[in-house]
Amino acid sequence: AQSVTQPDIHITVSEGASLELRCNYSYGATPYLFWYVQSPGQGLQLLLKYFSGDTLVQGIKGFEAEFKRSQSSFNLRKPSVHWSDAAEYFCAVSTNAGKSTFGDGTTLTVKP
Amino acid sequence: GAGVSQSPRYKVAKRGQDVALRCDPISGHVSLFWYQQALGQGPEFLTYFQNEAQLDKSGLPSDRFFAERPEGSVSTLKIQRTQQEDSAVYLCASSLDRMPGRSSGRGYTFGSGTRLTVV
Numbered sequence: 029a030q031s032v033t034q035p036d037i038h039i040t041v042s043e044g045a046s047l048e049l050r051c052n053y054s055y056g057a058t059p060y061l062f063w064y065v066q067s068p069g070q071g072l073q074l075l076l077k078y079f080s081g082d083t084l085v086q087g088i089k090g091f092e093a094e095f096k097r098s099q100s101s102f103n104l105r106k107p108s109v110h111w112s113d114a115a116e117y118f119c120a121v122s123t124n125a126g127k128s129t130f131g132d133g134t135t136l137t138v139k140p
Numbered sequence: 141g142a143g144v145s146q147s148p149r150y151k152v153a154k155r156g157q158d159v160a161l162r163c164d165p166i167s168g169h170v171s172l173f174w175y176q177q178a179l180g181q182g183p184e185f186l187t188y189f190q191n192e193a194q195l196d197k198s199g200l201p202s203d204r205f206f207a208e209r210p211e212g213s214v215s216t217l218k219i220q221r222t223q224q225e226d227s228a229v230y231l232c233a234s235s236l237d238r239m240p241g242r243s244s245g246r247g248y249t250f251g252s253g254t255r256l257t258v259v
Contacts, residue, residue: 032182062247071144071231071250072183118182126171126240126248127196130182 030055030121034131041109042139049104049134051119060122061102063093066133067115075117078102089113114138142166144234144251152257153222161217161254165234172215173248174207175231183231189215190238222258229253 031054041047053059060079064072076087083095093104102119116135122128145164153159165172171190175183176199185199191212200207204223209215219226235248 069252071233071252073250074247077247120182124239125188125196126173126235126237127185127188128183129185132180132182 030059030123030129032119032121032129032131034117034119034134036134037132038135038137040137040139043111044108047104047106047109047113047136049117049119049136051102051104051131052100053102053119053121054100055121059102060124061093061095062120062122062128063087063091063102063104064118064120064130065089065115066118072118075104109136109138111138111140144232144249146230146232146251146254148254149252150255150257152259155223155258156221157258158218158220159222159256161219161230161256163215163217163232163234163251165213165215165232166236166249167213169234169236169249170212170238171235171240171248172209173233174215174217175233176201177229177231177253179228186217186230219256222256224258227256227258229255 033052062077063075075091076085078085078095085093116133118130118133120128120130147162174186177183187207188196189209204220206218231253233248233250240248
């Protein structure tokens with residue numbers, strides 16, 4: 029069965045600082061990996077996705093993620109965080125049909 | 141509309157009451173998913189439709205949960221005899237693709253969810 033672990037429940041960074049959110053997955057086949065962002069009271073917005081090819085994936089809002097098969101990781105990064113990035117972030121692994129397994133999320137707080 | 145619409149946004153139910161949650165997907169979207177998101181957790185898969193066919197209901201937690209999409213558009217998630225553990229946000233997502241997880245797929249769009257509180 030597939031699973032996703034996000035080791036950090038809560039992260040606080042200063043505005044303008046760099047950010048890395050960790051994600052580890054377990055999946056028997058080639059993983060389809062996603063990062064979503066969720067603001068309070070909102071649905072999930074897709075930031076980026078990885079299927080194959082280049083292991084460094086660029087997404088929206090200046091985010092990127094790197095797939096490392098040897099570490100079963102798909103960490104999300106941003107070089108300079110903005111106050112509007114404060115939200116909850118979810119990593120997910122998906123089957124071909126689109127059925128996704130999500131991690132429990134990381135809450136990002138941005139200090140002014 | 142332009143997005144996935146879910147109603148009601150908030151629902152308070154007394155324990156034992158039946159509830160029905162509605163999802164209006166984006167027009168023309170083939171695939172529709174329901175997820176349950178408990179407080180402080182990530183969404184968990186409940187069920188999946190391709191048009192009117194329910195292809196996967198493996199995530200429904202008990203036989204009190206029932207979902208339908210009779211005409212391949214609007215979907216309803218029904219919970220009978222609600223329990224406190226059913227309190228959660230119920231998210232709906234839809235996709236134009238039959239296989240939204242594939243590399244060529246366009247992924248899916250989530251609604252804002254229905255927050256169900258059972259008291």
